[in-house]
Amino acid sequence: MSAEPPSDDKPPAVCVTAAKCARCGQPVQARYRPFCSQRCAEIDLGSWFTERYRVATDEPPTDAPPKGEEEP
């Protein structure tokens, strides 16, 4: 008799839903990937946007009014 592995042996879990929230570490909801909830998504997005906005304001404005239209 050959020793075969049990048929109830589950394959290695490779589901993406096993990921953890990038914010708090809780199980990620497919709807709010890569976060666990809309709250975490908004928090992360808000911080990211704030940081990006801060960097953007650090640079000189590119929409400056054109010069050369001086009145005589």
Ligand SMILES: [Zn+2]
């Ligand atoms: Zn979270």
